[in-house]
Amino acid sequence: MLKLIVLSDLHIVPEGDLSHGLDTTERLETGIDFVNRRHADADLIVIAGDLADRGEKAAYERLQTSLAKFAQAPVLTLGNHDSIEVFADHFGKDHVNEQTGKIDHVIDRNGHRVIVLDTSVPGQAGGRLEEAQLAWLEQQLNEAAGKPVIIVMHHNITPFGVPTDGIILENGDAFAELVSGNRNIRYVLSGHVHMSVSGNFRGVPFCTIAGGHYNIEPTLGAPTQERSAGFVPRREGPGQLAVVLSDDTATVVHMENYIDRHLVLSPDLF
Template sequence: MTLKFVVMSDLHLMPQGELSMTLDTGARLEQAIDAVIERYGDADFCILAGDLADMGQPAAYEYLKTIIARMPIPVHITLGNHDRRPAFLDVFGADFADAETGKVDKVIDIKGYRIIMLDSSEPGRVDGVLEDDQIDWLHARLAEALDRPVIVVLHHNANALHIRSDDIRLLEPDAFIGALKTHPDIRQVIAGHVHITSTATWRGLPFTTLAGGHYSVSFVVDEPEAAIRRIDGPGQMAVVIGTPDRTTVLFDDFIDGNTSFGIIEGPRVHKTAAAA
């Protein structure tokens, strides 16, 4: 069995008809869903990994609920620093909060994998926070799944990226890393938040960020005070493929700004150099 799921992050929805940083984020999410309908209707589910609403407005969550109603696959949700948990729960339902942690944490067991979603948002803070009871919850959920690979999805990246946004990551990651290290097969830790694509190995664990659906940013490596540019593309989601022996993360730029100059159709035919 092959696991396939989509991760979207940083939607930054405003109430319908309003813009965020000059961008119509509702229209961008509609484009993302169009891409799922066209290319990933066979996926097992989609995760929305936080910063759902740009300012945490109830009307933005109502708008989100309306837009994702046409998603052809199940949708699972956690929160980011732009979200407001009480407003989200009022719109989507109190049962989205885990009974033990009170945050929007969740486990999905499917096709031989365990997917763990963590709510790293904390009121009044831009950086990420995992509270002690969440770390205890994570330890327990990992201990239950020692016989299968695990993928963790949360909003905030834990690893430093050597760029300006490093001061808003999960700034106290030791307990999180310690929990992850109790499991023998952490396949990926996937985050959004930083509005860029990255991959890393840190403390023996694999980390990934996706650019998400809002604006992207330029960066200068190891120059945290350097000015950055906000740019309107790409609009990006991640597509995760999981088999027993490997886990692959692909990045689909559903908004890319590129000019198409040809289409390759039909099966690829491999030829030897002599035959060619």
Template sequence: MKLIHLTDLHLVPPGAMLFGFDPAERLRKTIERINRDHADAELCVVTGDLTDEGDFASYELLRDVLRDLRVPTRLMLGNHDSRQNFLRAFPDEPRDENGFVQSVHESSAGRLILLDTLVEGFGHGSLSDDRLEWLLARLAEKPNVPAYLLAHHPLQPIGLPHFEPWNTENWRQIMPQIAKAGNVRHIFHGHVHVDVGGTWSGIPFSASRGVAHQIIPDFKRRDADFVEDAPAFDIALIDAEGVLVHRFEVNDRHVVEVSASGLVPEGVQ
């Protein structure tokens, strides 16, 4: 399976700017690159912060921009989003029995479980008891099928002090239960605006720095420097042997040499 992971679009209403740039234009350039190089992907998942302030006009803009994407797409919510306005713009997105925007997508690689970690009005995330029960039930109903979790908030800290107040608040409770289920192969998340990967409780995870603004990682500071790097997205190649995550920047790079297949360019040892 070829999976595209987008995150943190932070769209603003048409004509508005964010930190001096247009997030929708950055998304358009990202879509152009995906259509050019990765239109064969099975699915694209956007892990939240679709908008910067959760306003309906920004969701309408998102709906219009996504019409150009030639890959089936699923949308998720982050702390900058509004469930009500999102569902007004995207009424067909699945919800669970409690109204949370979370669901299972059956893919060629297994089950993609899309989680709703939004706590309206706050920056941190949560898998409250009802959401956690829903997740554990999904993992238990097909225990022999590989599962891949997608969330906006990291489900365990990533080692950056800036995000300590903004993690999933009950991660100490949820991660042991997720690990105990035994069938989660990878966790994809957004929120942090940095490239990061590793393992949580033995489960591999990855996050992209996102399409809108990025953050310079710092292991000591609790504040953060926001920067405007090139938009970025991840491609996950998933099969029975593993999960490979590749990072892509949306920029024009200077090619210095074209090497024939299997050959080393002249002058390179």
């Protein structure tokens, strides 16, 4: 059995700052305490990007202090709010994958292979997997040797019918073409959209985690003109992580809230 914890969208800011009125470090440390109390038996913890809100050195310094409070060190990758240069300067060049030049990892644990992909692209909100990453991913899948595979990345792989559809993984089709024929793929987990969604894209099962920052209401069913002209409601919570339980026959993903406040945030904060 593999027990994997996935967090996302921390959006840490330098000390003394707030992100859209939220103390994101306090929120993260609430999540860390939750994991340490409820999931001390986890085999692996992954944080799926947007570690910092604006990619500053001071934010990564503050993040590192908080991460030391985990009972076990998490595996990190980046999102569109991060800076790979600043991150690598602070956390160390050994976090950079030599084959891809990105913050990509492969971890074998309890008969499973967990692949963590850096989908960030400097200067843009949408994501992409570079050719070197796709080649590396194919290599890791081929070398999985029959192990169940779980993939974690920041950007969602397909549109959801929501206002953020313009900033998803831009080569999701190439990703799906690569992984959809692999019988070992169990799940793809992402963050980025600040909402919980699950589905299947070209045969690939996926879900997204609401994460640790504000939450976005999908506004499904609202008229197109209303959605494009109006303010998309953002809520203070929940702060949410995923608990993945996987064995030889099944993979189950639980969404657990470590913060339960759902107040609508003022538009003035954005």
